[in-house]
Amino acid sequence: MDDLENAINKKYGKSLHFLNPKSEKEMNEALKNYASEYVKLKVNNQFVKVKYVGYEEDKESVDIFLESEAVSNPKKVETAVSFLYNLFDDQMNIIHIVINGQRKSERLNYPDRYLFQEF
Numbered sequence: 001m002d003d004l005e006n007a008i009n010k011k012y013g014k015s016l017h018f019l020n021p022k023s024e025k026e027m028n029e030a031l032k033n034y035a036s037e038y039v040k041l042k043v044n045n046q047f048v049k050v051k052y053v054g055y056e057e058d059k060e061s062v063d064i065f066l067e068s069e070a071v072s073n074p075k076k077v078e079t080a081v082s083f084l085y086n087l088f089d090d091q092m093n094i095i096h097i098v099i100n101g102q103r104k105s106e107r108l109n110y111p112d113r114y115l116f117q118e119f
Helices: 002-012 021-038
Strands: 039-043 050-058 061-068 076-081 092-099 102-109 114-118
Touching: 002 021, 021 039, 021 050, 021 061, 039 050, 039 061, 076 092, 092 114, 102 114
Parallel strands: none
Antiparallel strands: 039 076, 050 061, 076 114, 092 102
C-alpha cells in the first residue's frame, strides 16, 4: 500500500493516501491513469481497452480491479503489467484473468512483465 502511494504521489506530484477518505476521489483518478499506463491487454492478438473499476484496501496491500471491453470468444490473453517497476527492482504483481468464470492466476516478479494465457 505504501509503495503504491509513493509511486502515485511521485508520478503525479500529489500527496494522496489510501486510508484518508478525503483522498478517495483523487486516488481513484490517479489509479485509473496509472493503470492505463502500466497495464496493457491483448485478446486474440488484438489490443483491447481496459477499464478501471476501482480498488480495495487489503491490510497492507491494494487490490486494483480492471475489466476489458467485451470480446467474443476469447482464447488467447496477453498482458503487460509493470506496476511499481519504475521504483523497485524486487516488485511482484499477481494477475488474475477471469473469462466465463474460469480463473487463471500468475505472479510476475521484476523484471518479468508479460503474461500469456490460453482458455
